[in-house]
Amino acid sequence: xxxxxxxxxxxxxxxxxxxxxxxxxxxxxxxxxxxxxxxxxxxxxxxxxxxxxxxxxxxxxxxxxxxxxxxxxxxxxxxxxxxxxxxxxxxxxxxxxxxxxxxxxxxxxxxxxxxxxxxxxxxxxxxxxxxxxxxxxxxxxxxxxxxxxxxxxxxxxxxxxxxxxxxxxxxxxxxxxxxxxxxxxxxxxxxxxxxxxxxxxxxxxxxxxxxxxxxxxxxxxxxxxxxxxxxxxxxxxxxxxxxxxxxxxxxxxxxxxxx
Amino acid sequence: xxxxxxxxxxxxxxxxxxxxxxxxxxxxxxxxxxxxxxxxxxxxxxxxxxxxxxxxxxxxxxxxxxxxxxxxxxxxxxxxxxxxxxxxxxxxxxxxxxxxxxxxxxxxxxxxxxxxxxxxxxxxxxxxxxxxxxxxxxxxxxxxxxxxxxxxxxxxxxxxxxxxxxxxxxxxxxxxxxxxxxxxxxxxxxxxxxxxxxxxxxxxxxxxxxxxxxxxxxxxxxxxxxxxxxxxxxxxxxxxxxxxxxxxxxxxxxxxxxx
Numbered sequence: 001x002x003x004x005x006x007x008x009x010x011x012x013x014x015x016x017x018x019x020x021x022x023x024x025x026x027x028x029x030x031x032x033x034x035x036x037x038x039x040x041x042x043x044x045x046x047x048x049x050x051x052x053x054x055x056x057x058x059x060x061x062x063x064x065x066x067x068x069x070x071x072x073x074x075x076x077x078x079x080x081x082x083x084x085x086x087x088x089x090x091x092x093x094x095x096x097x098x099x100x101x102x103x104x105x106x107x108x109x110x111x112x113x114x115x116x117x118x119x120x121x122x123x124x125x126x127x128x129x130x131x132x133x134x135x136x137x138x139x140x141x142x143x144x145x146x147x148x149x150x151x152x153x154x155x156x157x158x159x160x161x162x163x164x165x166x167x168x169x170x171x172x173x174x175x176x177x178x179x180x181x182x183x184x185x186x187x188x189x190x191x192x193x194x195x196x197x198x199x200x201x202x203x204x205x206x207x208x209x210x211x212x213x214x215x216x217x218x219x220x221x222x223x224x225x226x227x228x229x230x231x232x233x234x235x236x237x238x239x240x241x242x243x244x245x246x247x248x249x250x251x252x253x254x255x256x257x258x259x
Numbered sequence: 260x261x262x263x264x265x266x267x268x269x270x271x272x273x274x275x276x277x278x279x280x281x282x283x284x285x286x287x288x289x290x291x292x293x294x295x296x297x298x299x300x301x302x303x304x305x306x307x308x309x310x311x312x313x314x315x316x317x318x319x320x321x322x323x324x325x326x327x328x329x330x331x332x333x334x335x336x337x338x339x340x341x342x343x344x345x346x347x348x349x350x351x352x353x354x355x356x357x358x359x360x361x362x363x364x365x366x367x368x369x370x371x372x373x374x375x376x377x378x379x380x381x382x383x384x385x386x387x388x389x390x391x392x393x394x395x396x397x398x399x400x401x402x403x404x405x406x407x408x409x410x411x412x413x414x415x416x417x418x419x420x421x422x423x424x425x426x427x428x429x430x431x432x433x434x435x436x437x438x439x440x441x442x443x444x445x446x447x448x449x450x451x452x453x454x455x456x457x458x459x460x461x462x463x464x465x466x467x468x469x470x471x472x473x474x475x476x477x478x479x480x481x482x483x484x485x486x487x488x489x490x491x492x493x494x495x496x497x498x499x500x501x502x503x504x505x506x507x508x509x510x511x512x513x514x515x516x517x518x
Contacts, residue, residue, distance in 0.1 A: 010475070068477075068485055093477075093485050112457055114475045116464060125456045151456075162447045165489050169440035170454045171461045172476030173506045174433045179470035179513060181428035188421045195429045196466060197384045197410075198371055202430045203462035205375060207455060211438035216269070216373045217431030218327070218352075226327055226352050230424050239512070243505055247432045250498060254438060 001144060004028045004056060005044065006078055007065035008036035010115040011090055015065060015148075016044030018123040022147035027059050052077045057085075061140050063109065065090040071098055079103040086140045092164025095157035096131050107132030107141045110160055111149065114171050123148040129155035129163065180240055212258050219251035260403060263287045263315060264303065265337055266324040267295035269374040270349055274324055274407075275303030277382040281406035287315050311336045316344075320399055322368065324349040330357055338362040345399045351423025354416035355390050366391030366400045369419055370408065373430050382407040388414040388422065439499055471517050478510035 001024050005016050008031035016026055026046040031037035037048035049055065055062075055078065062082065066074060068091050079087060079102035086105040089098065092112075099106035108131040115121060128145035130152060132138030138154070145152040155163070178199065182192040205214040218226035227248050234241035260283050264275050267290035275285055285305040290296035296307035308314065314321075314337065321341065325333060327350050338346060338361035345364040348357065351371075358365035367390040374380060387404035389411060391397030397413070404411040414422070437458065441451040464473040477485035486507050493500035 067480060068482055093488060112453065114457060114461055114464065114473075116468065116473060116475065119464065119467065121460070127453045127456065159447060159449065161492065162443055163449060163453065165492055166440040166443040166449075166454060167457055168476055168489060168503070169436045169443065171457050172474070172478060172510065173436045174458070174461050175465070175470055175474050176506055176510045176513070177428045177432045177436065178465050179474065180509075181425040182470050184421055184425040184428065188418060190418065190422060190425075192465075192469070194371065194386045194422065195425060197386065198373060198426055198430050199433070199462050199465065201380070202373055202433050203458050205373065205378065206434070206437050206451075206458065208378065209375065210451070211434055211441050214373075214375060215431070215434050215438065216375065217427055219431060221326060223327055229352060230427060233420065233424055239505075239509060243509060244427075246498075246502055246505065247435055250439075250502060251431065251435045253498070254435070
């Protein structure tokens with residue numbers, strides 16, 4: 001399929017690479033700056049541009065992978081003059097209808113993964129959630145997603161919002177817990193890598209049992225002495241102490257409600 | 260080495276199995292109930308007992324793997340009449356000196372891992388932190404730890420407290436984030452397994468970069484629209500909403516301070 005990539009961030013970078021590998025023709029990469037458009041185009045193919053007026057009109061699909069807040073401004077400009085084409089955005093929390101009235105065929109291709117620049121990602125196992133306003137758009141979104149991922153599902157905008165919210169907990173908040181852990185260790189001259197076997201096992205366990213069954217630790221046992229003494233260790237950092245206290249109470253509440 | 264295991268919880272279970280595999284002689288397993296002592300003894304060897312008076316006096320080492328709150332009561336009873344032996348506890352947040360005045364040789368063997376009953380654990384990569392009140396105790400703790408783990412370090416009680424605190428964030432709080440994610444999905448009829456590739460990649464990334472570098476998501480980008488709309492989705496659960504809000508602010512604060 002002939003694809004134009006709108007955006008040159010981390011997701012556009014990885015998606016572009018995966019689409020190229022799957023045999024698609026990335027005709028063009030648009031970004032606000034020529035520098036970032038060129039960087040992605042050099043990897044995924046196609047010509048770079050930083051002018052919306054220069055975006056080609058003869059692609060099969062336009063994939064809009066920009067930050068959510070840029071979508072409302074960008075979409076009318078991109079659709080204009082290309083109304084017969086298929087437009088797909090890649091955002092978890094933005095409804096498909098952000099394209100409504102701007103184009104005839106539109107939808108969503110949302111890959112559920114955390115992307116960092118300097119890191120290879122294997123797209124095959126990544127769940128890709130697709131949606132379209134008509135059969136044609138669903139077909140294009142499904143074909144593109146299915147060419148890079150072995151795990152494609154149709155999903156409504158409403159469900160996708162909750163998947164995105166769940167992902168914030170399972171990824172962004174988890175990583176922040178790693179970061180707070182690293183801060184505590186660094187403050188006492190201890191290396192973060194001592195946590196890696198524990199981090200790996202914690203992630204691995206929830207493949208085999210539910211997170212509720214996998215929960216361990218003083219808050220789960222409601223070992224008040226440990227909870228109080230650990231909370232006191234964080235007294236110099238009231239904000240992190242507050243997170244410690246709330247997470248401990250929340251773990252305990254969940255343990256009680258599951259009993 | 261001849262070892263008596265005091266306790267029959269998850270850690271005692273896994274530690275007993277690892278010590279048996281390493282060729283040690285688990286002489287006896289003590290637990291408050293005969294049922295749990297027998298269960299661990301059947302797996303790790305030795306005779307089960309639920310009577311402190313029946314604990315043998317001729318072991319080389321007594322490993323006390325019980326919940327933290329049980330230690331103050333239990334330790335005087337276990338040490339009495341066996342004062343020449345080596346006593347080791349396995350707790351992250353309890354100082355070594357909990358044995359002071361009760362025995363001549365004592366210390367700590369703290370394996371940094373999350374243990375669940377129905378799950379095999381490979382002890383070799385698990386960091387084991389050891390401490391002892393004299394060379395003899397350090398020697399025994401190091402020998403036992405080194406026979407099951409390839410990752411043994413001497414560590415003071417003071418440092419161990421912070422390692423334990425860091426582990427609460429990197430494991431217990433992380434798992435609770437998984438649990439909150441699973442709750443959100445379940446409430447909307449969605450399966451938790453769609454999160455597994457994301458969970459695995461999030462854990463895998465911090466092997467290659469620091470958690471601060473690995474952070475992604477709306478709070479990191481400070482995408483206020485997404486943050487506000489996601490927070491509103493949690494309005495029916497004020498406690499989880501509060502966790503969402505605090506974690507989002509904390510991620511943003513950390514992003515600013517790292518800039």
